[in-house]
Amino acid sequence: MLWIVGCAQPTSKTVAEEDMWSGRLALQIEGQASQSFSAMFELHGNAQNGVLVLLSPLGNRLAQLNWKDGHAQLQSGQETRTSESLDALLQDVTGTRIPIAALFSWLHGTQTTATGWQADLSGIAEGRLVARRDDPAPQATLRIALTR
Template sequence: MPFHRLARQLLAQRLMGLFLWAVCALWLAGCAQPPPSPTGEEDAWSGRIALQMEGQASQSFSAMFELRGNAQRGGLALISPLGNRLAQLEWKDGHAQLISAQETRSSDSLDALLQEVTGTSIPVAALFDWLKGLQTTAPGWRADLSALEQGRLVAHRDDPAPQATLRLALTR
């Protein structure tokens, strides 16, 4: 029985890390604005993302990412340095799904799924605004958009605990 609890706890921590990476990717993608697509396709960003969570057990995560869409419809892929897909997050029409090597999770909303996986609220709409260079406020979060033109975005969460720092570096 204790082994089963430990395994579930480790899986929950990994999933939380994956979702936190997803959030970081959303923020990092906002560092630079891609030119409008001539075909009218959705916004897309890619680059590197890093997330550091403070607390009893400090956690940090980094990966490459590919982000497309907006707060209502889109997808986020987290990719290892070797090019392996670590996780895929998709959302649209009142449904969100996270697929990783460990499991698949679904929810009626992206906000609810991120809350379930990370244990905290993630300001998805604000993230997309930040990526577009709009200084939107989100409770507990503050974003530094001063280096967006250089492809860099940093956001800090002070409340609720644990504190978190999200860094994005865009490649395009």
């Protein structure tokens, strides 16, 4: 038995396994018809391949987005939709476009530009991220609080 354990090779983590975040997110969209969206979330992967699970405060699954190789799928309740555009499906869930590639960079603590968006990474070491979009209208504010 010890011989078998001694021969076992350590497994190395893939990027998708290492790139995992969870916490709470809130999105406030300003304008004539102001709206807000908030949920707990689990995010795995990167801008090219990943999974985003949105959960209610009680832990019930609200939606799950999966994307890989230019194909995205949204599962919400009994409905499943597919698209070549992750951005379009994410907008369907949240009510506005979120720059997914920039979001992954921001979560890594790297300041990246995204058209119309400004990210405040001053709190990222404490698990806090705030990003604001001024253009195009309507204005939007994304707040993320990571759990560790």
